[in-house]
Amino acid sequence: MGALQRRLADFAAARHWQPFHTPKNLASALSVEASELLEIFQWLTPEESERVMADPGTAHRVADEVADVLAYLLQFSAAVGVDPLAALAAKIERNEERFPVRGPAGA
Amino acid sequence: MGALQRRLADFAAARHWQPFHTPKNLASALSVEASELLEIFQWLTPEESERVMADPGTAHRVADEVADVLAYLLQFSAAVGVDPLAALAAKIERNEERFPVRGPAGA
Amino acid sequence: MGALQRRLADFAAARHWQPFHTPKNLASALSVEASELLEIFQWLTPEESERVMADPGTAHRVADEVADVLAYLLQFSAAVGVDPLAALAAKIERNEERFPVRGPAGA
Amino acid sequence: MGALQRRLADFAAARHWQPFHTPKNLASALSVEASELLEIFQWLTPEESERVMADPGTAHRVADEVADVLAYLLQFSAAVGVDPLAALAAKIERNEERFPVRGPAGA
Numbered sequence: 268m269g270a271l272q273r274r275l276a277d278f279a280a281a282r283h284w285q286p287f288h289t290p291k292n293l294a295s296a297l298s299v300e301a302s303e304l305l306e307i308f309q310w311l312t313p314e315e316s317e318r319v320m321a322d323p324g325t326a327h328r329v330a331d332e333v334a335d336v337l338a339y340l341l342q343f344s345a346a347v348g349v350d351p352l353a354a355l356a357a358k359i360e361r362n363e364e365r366f367p368v369r370g371p372a373g374a
Numbered sequence: 375m376g377a378l379q380r381r382l383a384d385f386a387a388a389r390h391w392q393p394f395h396t397p398k399n400l401a402s403a404l405s406v407e408a409s410e411l412l413e414i415f416q417w418l419t420p421e422e423s424e425r426v427m428a429d430p431g432t433a434h435r436v437a438d439e440v441a442d443v444l445a446y447l448l449q450f451s452a453a454v455g456v457d458p459l460a461a462l463a464a465k466i467e468r469n470e471e472r473f474p475v476r477g478p479a480g481a
Numbered sequence: 482m483g484a485l486q487r488r489l490a491d492f493a494a495a496r497h498w499q500p501f502h503t504p505k506n507l508a509s510a511l512s513v514e515a516s517e518l519l520e521i522f523q524w525l526t527p528e529e530s531e532r533v534m535a536d537p538g539t540a541h542r543v544a545d546e547v548a549d550v551l552a553y554l555l556q557f558s559a560a561v562g563v564d565p566l567a568a569l570a571a572k573i574e575r576n577e578e579r580f581p582v583r584g585p586a587g588a
Numbered sequence: 589m590g591a592l593q594r595r596l597a598d599f600a601a602a603r604h605w606q607p608f609h610t611p612k613n614l615a616s617a618l619s620v621e622a623s624e625l626l627e628i629f630q631w632l633t634p635e636e637s638e639r640v641m642a643d644p645g646t647a648h649r650v651a652d653e654v655a656d657v658l659a660y661l662l663q664f665s666a667a668v669g670v671d672p673l674a675a676l677a678a679k680i681e682r683n684e685e686r687f688p689v690r691g692p693a694g695a
Contacts, residue, residue, distance in 0.1 A: 268375065271459065274466055281475045287631045291415040291423035294408075295509060295630040297443070301401075301408040302512075302623030304450075308398040309616040310608045312527065316398035320454050330456045333447070334465035336404070337458045340443055343411075347427050349437045351444045352378065358441035359381055368388045394524045402523040402616060405623075409516030416509040417501045420633065482589065485673065488680055495689045505629040505637035508622075511657070515615075515622040518664075522612040530612035534668050544670045548679035550618070550661055551672045554654065557625075561641050563651045565658045566592065572655035573595055582602045 268352065272341045279342070290346045297339035304332035375459065379448045386449070397453045404446035411439035482566065486555045493556070504560045511553035518546035589673065593662045600663070611667045618660035625653035 279285055307328060308316050320326040344351045386392055414435060415423050427433040451458045493499055521542060522530050534540040558565045600606055628649060629637050641647040665672045 268459065271462055271466070278466060278469065282473060289420045289423050290426055291418055291420060292630055294412045294415045294423075295626060298405070298408040298412045298512065298516075299623050299627045299630055301405040301443075302620050305401045305405045305616060306620045308401045309620055310613055311398055313396045313398060316396050316401075319397055320456075329454055330461040331465060333451055333456050333458050334461040336408075336443075336447055337462045338465065340440070340447065341462075344440055347436055349427075349440050351440050352375065354437040354441040355378055355444045355448075358438060358445065359378070359385065362385065366389060399523055402519060405619065406516050406520045406523055409513050409619075412509060413513045416506055416513055482673065485676055485680070492680065492683065496687060503634045503637050504640055505632055505634060508626045508629050508637075512619070512622040512626045515619040515657075519615045519619045522615050525612055527610045527612060530610050533611055534670075543668055544675040545679060547661065547665055547670050547672050548675040550622075550657075551676045552679065554657055554661065555676075558654055561650055563641075563654050565654050566589065568651040568655040569592055569658045569662075572652060572659065573592070573599065576599065580603060 268341065271337075272345055275338055275342050276345065288342060288346060290343060293339055293343040293346055297336065297343055300332060300335040300339055304329070304336060307332070375448065378444075379452055382445055382449050383452065395449060395453060397450060400446055400450040400453055404443065404450055407439060407442040407446055411436070411443060414439070482555065485551075486559055489552055489556050490559065502556060502560060504557060507553055507557040507560055511550065511557055514546060514549040514553055518543070518550060521546070589662065592658075593666055596659055596663050597666060609663060609667060611664060614660055614664040614667055618657065618664055621653060621656040621660055625650070625657060628653070 279288060307319065307325065311319070319329060340351060386395060414426065414432065418426070426436060447458060493502060521533065521539065525533070533543060554565060600609060628640065628646065632640070640650060661672060
């Protein structure tokens, strides 16, 4: 993931895009890309949404939007100095305490 | 990232949340979390957005929302069978052709 | 709707909020509020979503988010000088041509 | 606004789109359209965002997205039985109490 983050940084630097890449703008772009992914699903039933990858054109579109969301998430994280994997590991720990698994009665 | 993906899957399975985790619902949740990240920035100037991590409370909130976005991106990707790192690598290749770097005149 | 737009403008002016109300920021806020409305529905089945107003607490939350979306839509529209009702009427005309109703064969 | 709401309902009915128009799907579509409006602004400075209507092509795009957001807001509101103008009027009342205007010291 660090390697991809560097490639994204080099890509933006080579095109002089850094002035546009404020944390605010990257958060907007991340949200816009997440919505483009949602757009693929907006009229589907739950069952249709499970079969979304059966159509090659739609499957490509889904993979492409996943890539866009990850690209902006990595660029945003680099811009604010957050390690997304560490942040997620910490969050899972907290959630394991917040939502304890209920064992069977008498356990 | 694979390890986190497994922990997220175990976490959801232990709480019997899988029936809710259709691709459609996970795409909605991803979009909602990306908006919660954007909410932190919505009234900030570009300059204020650059300093967002200076306040410990806001910094924690930012890291927390990054974790939530990554969590749903990984869960969505697992649900549809997309490898997000491979999808991003392929996208960067395509973008390098789509947005060529212009060299100096005469180069 | 004009009367509400004026009340919103007076409300913001009395609190000196206009400097924050750039078109960009208002578009962000509109998108964030639309996501808060979506959040209410993200784990519901289509059938559960049809019954969302049966619970008074959820019904209040839905109405509240509708109000927030309309508030930012009106404030955004005022900031850029668009009349939303006229824009929608024009769009419906265009869509009636773009998506013609197919009559029965032989009609 | 009631007249537009009826035209939208007739438009959807004539195309047999009602089965797709669950509250959940309409909330998704509303959120997707709000993001398309935000997309126009994502890389602009606050100052550029103030001048967004100076370009006729962009001005048309802005008006078009405003129309889409209003269309889904009205269709969502009809689907759940909320009057958006009444909801906003009630919200403004509550906000006037929640965010009182501070008078000058000694007033």
